[in-house]
Amino acid sequence: MQYIPNILFLIALVAGIGYFTKNIRSIIKNIKLGKEVNVSDHKKERWGNVLRIALGQSKMVVRPIAGLLHIVVYVGFIIINIEVLEIIIDGLFGTHRIFSGLGIVYDILIFSFEILALLVLISVIIFWTRRNIQKIKRFLNPEMKGWPKQDGNIILYFEVVLMVLFLTMNAADHQLQIIGAPHYTEAGMFPVSSLLLPLLDGLSQSTLIIIERTAWWLHILGILAFLNYLYFSKHLHIILAFPNVYFGRVTPKGKFVNNKAVTKEVQLMMDPNADPFAAPPEGAEAPAKFGASDVMDLSQTQLLNAYTCTECGRCTSECPASQTGKKLSPRKIMMDTRDRVHEVGQNIAKNGEFKDDGKQLLDNYITREELWACTTCNACVEACPVSIDPLSIIMQMREYLVMEQSAAPTELNVAMTNIENNGAPWPYNQMDRLNWKDEA
Structure with missing residues (x-):
C-alpha cells in the first residue's frame, strides 16, 4: 500500500511525457514536409544568435515594459521548475525534499524560487491587464479573435494556478515544519509563503498534510498538463525558439535569394555564343516549380518559423502596410502557414499520404491582396524576437504568382514590360532618357 502513490506518480509521469x-x-x-535547407554555414554566428536572442532575450527588451515582464516570467518559470526535478525524485522514491541536505544552498534556492514566483504572479497579472483591460492595439487584429485570444489568456491562468499551488504547498510544508510533524524536516526559507501562515494557523496536522499533499500533486500534474498544452498553443515557442533562432537567417536581410533556374536563363541569354533556342540536353532535369503555392513548397525552416510564432504581433505593429490600413498582417501570414501545415499533417496521418483536399495556402488561407500589400521593407523580420521571417514566405508566393500564373498586378506587369523594352521601369525610349537635361 505504501508504494501506491509512487506507482500512481510514475504512471502520471510516463503518460504526460509520452503524450x-x-x-x-x-x-x-x-516540419519535414518542407524542403531541406543547408544550415551548416556560419555556425559561430548561429550559436551566438541562440545565446543572444533566444537565451538572452535581447530583442524582447526593445520594448522595455513588455520585455522586462517577459524576462521575469521566462527566468522565473525556468528556475522555479528546477524544483520539478526534486518533485520527480520525491514522487518516484517516496522521499520528501530530497535536496534539503544541501543546507544553506537549499535555503537560498527556495528563497529565490519564492521571490521569483511572486514576481511571475505580478507580471502575469500585468500581462492579463494589458490584453483584456488596456487592450493594446496589436492584440486586437482580426486574426487574434476566437482561439488565439483565448489561448493567450488560458496560458496566463495556467501560470497563476501553478504559482499559487507552489506557494500553497510551501506554506503548508513550512507550517508542518514549525509544528514538528514527522517526515517534514526543517529545510528552506519561505519569504512569500510564510505570509500565508495566518490562514493555516489552528489547522490540525492531518489537515495540513492534506493541503500540502493536494497542492503538491496538483502542482506536478499541472506542470504535466501545461507541458502537453504547449502542442495546442502559441507557447510552443518556449521549446522551438532555440532551434528556430539557430536556423534563422544570417545573411543580410536586404539580400534576396536568386532563383537558380532564372539566373541560368539570364546567363544563357547574355552568352553571345549560346543558342537560346537549343533544346535542353537529353536527360536534363525538368525545371522545378517556381515559388510556393502550398506549404510543401516552403522550406523546413519556414515551417519551423510558423510553429515558433509567438503571436506577439510585433511584426504586424511595425509593418508599414498594416499601419496604413492594408490587409497585410505578417503575424497572420505565419498563423495561416501553421494552420495549413497542421491540416496537411492531419491529412497525411489519416490517409497514409497526402490526398488532395482542394485547398492550398494561396487563396484558401493567404489572399493575393495580402501578398501584394507587402513593401518588402523587412520591418517584420527585424521586429521578431525569435528570428521569424514572414517576408520569405510572401516573396516565394509572389514568385509563384508571377512565374507560374503570370498573375502580377497591372502596375508590376507594366514596369516589367518597360524594363524589357526600355531597360528601365519608365515608359520612355532609351534615346530620350537624358532629354530632361536640355529642359533644365
Missing part, C-alpha cells in the same frame, strides 16, 4: 513526445514527433513530421 508530449508523441505530439512533438508529429510536429517534426510536419
Whole structure:
C-alpha cells in the first residue's frame, strides 16, 4: 500500500511525457514536409544568435515594459521548475525534499524560487491587464479573435494556478515544519509563503498534510498538463525558439535569394555564343516549380518559423502596410502557414499520404491582396524576437504568382514590360532618357 502513490506518480509521469513526445514527433513530421535547407554555414554566428536572442532575450527588451515582464516570467518559470526535478525524485522514491541536505544552498534556492514566483504572479497579472483591460492595439487584429485570444489568456491562468499551488504547498510544508510533524524536516526559507501562515494557523496536522499533499500533486500534474498544452498553443515557442533562432537567417536581410533556374536563363541569354533556342540536353532535369503555392513548397525552416510564432504581433505593429490600413498582417501570414501545415499533417496521418483536399495556402488561407500589400521593407523580420521571417514566405508566393500564373498586378506587369523594352521601369525610349537635361 505504501508504494501506491509512487506507482500512481510514475504512471502520471510516463503518460504526460509520452503524450508530449508523441505530439512533438508529429510536429517534426510536419516540419519535414518542407524542403531541406543547408544550415551548416556560419555556425559561430548561429550559436551566438541562440545565446543572444533566444537565451538572452535581447530583442524582447526593445520594448522595455513588455520585455522586462517577459524576462521575469521566462527566468522565473525556468528556475522555479528546477524544483520539478526534486518533485520527480520525491514522487518516484517516496522521499520528501530530497535536496534539503544541501543546507544553506537549499535555503537560498527556495528563497529565490519564492521571490521569483511572486514576481511571475505580478507580471502575469500585468500581462492579463494589458490584453483584456488596456487592450493594446496589436492584440486586437482580426486574426487574434476566437482561439488565439483565448489561448493567450488560458496560458496566463495556467501560470497563476501553478504559482499559487507552489506557494500553497510551501506554506503548508513550512507550517508542518514549525509544528514538528514527522517526515517534514526543517529545510528552506519561505519569504512569500510564510505570509500565508495566518490562514493555516489552528489547522490540525492531518489537515495540513492534506493541503500540502493536494497542492503538491496538483502542482506536478499541472506542470504535466501545461507541458502537453504547449502542442495546442502559441507557447510552443518556449521549446522551438532555440532551434528556430539557430536556423534563422544570417545573411543580410536586404539580400534576396536568386532563383537558380532564372539566373541560368539570364546567363544563357547574355552568352553571345549560346543558342537560346537549343533544346535542353537529353536527360536534363525538368525545371522545378517556381515559388510556393502550398506549404510543401516552403522550406523546413519556414515551417519551423510558423510553429515558433509567438503571436506577439510585433511584426504586424511595425509593418508599414498594416499601419496604413492594408490587409497585410505578417503575424497572420505565419498563423495561416501553421494552420495549413497542421491540416496537411492531419491529412497525411489519416490517409497514409497526402490526398488532395482542394485547398492550398494561396487563396484558401493567404489572399493575393495580402501578398501584394507587402513593401518588402523587412520591418517584420527585424521586429521578431525569435528570428521569424514572414517576408520569405510572401516573396516565394509572389514568385509563384508571377512565374507560374503570370498573375502580377497591372502596375508590376507594366514596369516589367518597360524594363524589357526600355531597360528601365519608365515608359520612355532609351534615346530620350537624358532629354530632361536640355529642359533644365
